[in-house]
Amino acid sequence: MLDAAQAQALHGSEGDGCWNPKVCYSRRSYARHRDRKNQQRNRSRQESVLKTLEVEIPEFAYLYYAVLVVYRAAGGDTPVHAISAQVWQGQQQIAIVEPIHCVGMVPSQVHLYVRKLLALLDEEYGTRKFASLERIDPQQCPMHPCLHHPLVVA
Template sequence: MLSAAQAQALHGKDGDGCWNPKVCYSRRSYARHRDRKNQQRNRHRQETVIELPPADLAAFADLQYAVLIVYREAGAESIVHAVSAQVWQGQERVAIVQPIHCIGMVPSQIHLYIKKLLALLEDKYGVRKFAALERLDPYLCPIRPCIHYGEVENATV
């Protein structure tokens, strides 16, 4: 933020001696105009349109795949609240596996359930593994009653 004369006085022969006229002028210019240059670069990136050949969606219309939906809080150590799945054919949803609560299950039991679910999906739809895993927050759990909504029926304290 210093002027060139002030920077030369501070870092020149009388100062710490690090002023190099071959380098310092361009570095100072870059530092002064960095925001404007970055803005121009970002604007150029956003304006660039990639033209793709038209997609042949008919080739993918018969493709069946499954998506595993896991209701759990963010974080590696969070517990799995519920598990669900969806089967898709092309761009249309074919089937929904209703979610089940996994509270009280140990991880090996959850893995066993998912393996059985995959075996069922392979028999019925030919899906051998999940194409994607989607994590949703437990507050989006559609099962009622659910502990995240305080709707416990017949609860006595």
């Protein structure tokens, strides 16, 4: 942490006598810059280790699938805040079902909405079930106003 002049005064001929100009300048430089050098070294290791492979999957490029998006807090018995859906074809998102708030709905009403949503997706895209379920925290609800994003009146 000392500058070169202070280190020489402390460890030079007037100090404990361990200062060696052939070695100490290099060691001090390494100590000052070791974080940056280690970070660069780690990056180069990761880049050399990681290799990106692409698999050609033309047979799946025209496959439709749907993802159910549920805005719900973590926990077993938390209420569903909102529901949305996404439709994908291969690796491209092609449609979205806008989210609706489920506040005030009983569980049977939520299930009825999901069944109607699946019927619509089956009619449009031939999707009979959801490929996956994505759970998102209600704080990230995109609809405004809602319980987590009240209408602000100035």
